[in-house]
Amino acid sequence: MRGTRVAGVFAWEAFDSRGRPTVGCRVRLAGGAQGRAIVPSGASTGSHEAVELRDRDDRFGGFGVSNAVRNLNDVLAPAVVGMDAVDRAGVDAVMEELDGTAGLGRLGANSVLALSVAVTVAGANGLGRPLWQVLDSGEEPLLPLPMVNVVSGGAHAGRALDIQDVLAVPVGAGSFAQSMEWAWRARAGSAELLDAAGGNSALVADEGGLAGGLATNEAALALVTEGISRAGLVPGEQVALAIDVAANQIFDGTTYQLRSEGRALPSDGWLLELAGWCERYPVVSLEDVLAEDDWAGWRDAGILMDGGRQLVGDDLFATQLDRLRRGIADDVANAVLVKPNQAGTITRAEDVLRAAQGAGYATIVSARSGDTEDSWLADLAVGWRAGQIKVGSTTRSERTAKWNRLLEIEATAGSRAQFAGSDALTNRRPGLPTRRLDQTP
Ligand code: 2PG
Ligand code: MG
Numbered sequence: 266m267r268g269t270r271v272a273g274v275f276a277w278e279a280f281d282s283r284g285r286p287t288v289g290c291r292v293r294l295a296g297g298a299q300g301r302a303i304v305p306s307g308a309s310t311g312s313h314e315a316v317e318l319r320d321r322d323d324r325f326g327g328f329g330v331s332n333a334v335r336n337l338n339d340v341l342a343p344a345v346v347g348m349d350a351v352d353r354a355g356v357d358a359v360m361e362e363l364d365g366t367a368g369l370g371r372l373g374a375n376s377v378l379a380l381s382v383a384v385t386v387a388g389a390n391g392l393g394r395p396l397w398q399v400l401d402s403g404e405e406p407l408l409p410l411p412m413v414n415v416v417s418g419g420a421h422a423g424r425a426l427d428i429q430d431v432l433a434v435p436v437g438a439g440s441f442a443q444s445m446e447w448a449w450r451a452r453a454g455s456a457e458l459l460d461a462a463g464g465n466s467a468l469v470a471d472e473g474g475l476a477g478g479l480a481t482n483e484a485a486l487a488l489v490t491e492g493i494s495r496a497g498l499v500p501g502e503q504v505a506l507a508i509d510v511a512a513n514q515i516f517d518g519t520t521y522q523l524r525s526e527g528r529a530l531p532s533d534g535w536l537l538e539l540a541g542w543c544e545r546y547p548v549v550s551l552e553d554v555l556a557e558d559d560w561a562g563w564r565d566a567g568i569l570m571d572g573g574r575q576l577v578g579d580d581l582f583a584t585q586l587d588r589l590r591r592g593i594a595d596d597v598a599n600a601v602l603v604k605p606n607q608a609g610t611i612t613r614a615e616d617v618l619r620a621a622q623g624a625g626y627a628t629i630v631s632a633r634s635g636d637t638e639d640s641w642l643a644d645l646a647v648g649w650r651a652g653q654i655k656v657g658s659t660t661r662s663e664r665t666a667k668w669n670r671l672l673e674i675e676a677t678a679g680s681r682a683q684f685a686g687s688d689a690l691t692n693r694r695p696g697l698p699t700r701r702l703d704q705t706p
Pocket of ligand 2: 509553579580602
């Protein structure tokens with residue numbers, strides 16, 4: 266009998282980093298190996314993502330997950346016990362069939378993902394290999410280029426700013442470790458400037474980014490650009506900027522609302538505003554610039570890919586294959602954020618990543634704003650050769666858990682480690698179209 270056969274499954278109600286209940290799951294294999302996972306949860310969620318099951322009763326203000334936990338223990342576990350944990354696609358298929366809904370909301374995508382990840386981790390442990398290695402087709406680990414949160418706004422920071430994140434992308438770094446040191450310096454330089462201007466860098470948001478103390482959205486871009494310089498690094502050459510607008514959060518159905526500035530812009534006006542920012546600051550990547558179903562607006566967003574800039578769909582694609590395919594056909598973006606809990610299973614998330622890579626899209630594996638002490642996401646980014654990863658800032662343990670795992674993988678591999686660096690960005694990929702707002706797609 267194979268030692269990687271699932272012998273037992275146990276789920277419990279745990280907490281995520283925002284202090285909300287989430288699903289924890291432990292899988293025990295016949296040979297004695299175990300796998301454990303606690304799943305993340307977003308705040309700026311898209312309406313097309315896989316559906317978390319919440320209790321919506323008196324406990325935890327309705328955020329409890331006791332029904333999802335019960336479904337895992339009573340429905341999913343008996344079906345998976347006896348299966349080979351190495352066959353994660355088989356396990357995921359059984360769970361999808363048991364749920365029977367596209368969004369996995371009957372049993373809960375939170376319970377399904379917890380078991381999907383725990384089985385994958387257990388399978389790797391059962392084989393006695395690091396998780397990234399059992400996911401990888403290559404021989405050497407490919408460390409991703411990190412996007413590191415420096416300033417937070419939107420739903421992650423009490424809406425201190427309208428845009429959600431300004432991130433540092435260490436485009437000139439030669440290794441993952443160096444990229445993290447540069448991102449750390451960019452954050453430290455920005456924090457010093459914020460404090461000098463009367464802000465308070467001790468106040469951090471959900472993902473550990475600096476929160477509050479800035480008058481306008483553009484001030485956040487200026488702060489981080491100057492923070493990079495203050496740290497002795499060259500903006501754009503050594504460390505560039507990325508922006509996650511998380512535009513669902515500012516779209517009222519008609520216009521994009523910059524409430525902190527008392528302005529509202531239609532989609533084309535908002536795109537021109539963003540294009541202006543890109544002229545004034547070294548922005549190499551823009552995410553969710555428009556709302557998830559503003560497909561007509563997204564066609565015009567090609568203006569932002571001008572010069573090969575990376576244009577990322579997060580809530581737009583929601584790690585769903587059908588939405589990614591539509592985006593590729595309509596040529597609305599050139600990169601995709603891959604969030605396992607938007608997909609619902611590891612298999613679905615990997616399918617999206619592979620389809621994107623096949624279409625020449627850049628791929629960024631991403632944590633959620635409510636995350637956990639787990640580090641499996643780091644192994645996925647390496648094993649899938651995603652090229653990029655986004656897990657928040659350089660503070661807060663649920664963030665550093667992932668950075669620490671990547672540092673460990675790189676240090677362990679020594680000279681065998683490869684670093685994706687700026688080649689991972691869409692703008693370094695040849696042959697990608699660039700358009701202007703006045704050009705018909
Ligand atoms: C995002 C994520 C992570 P959330 O929008 O990219 O930063 O946020 O998990 O709240 O959706
Ligand atoms: Mg996003």
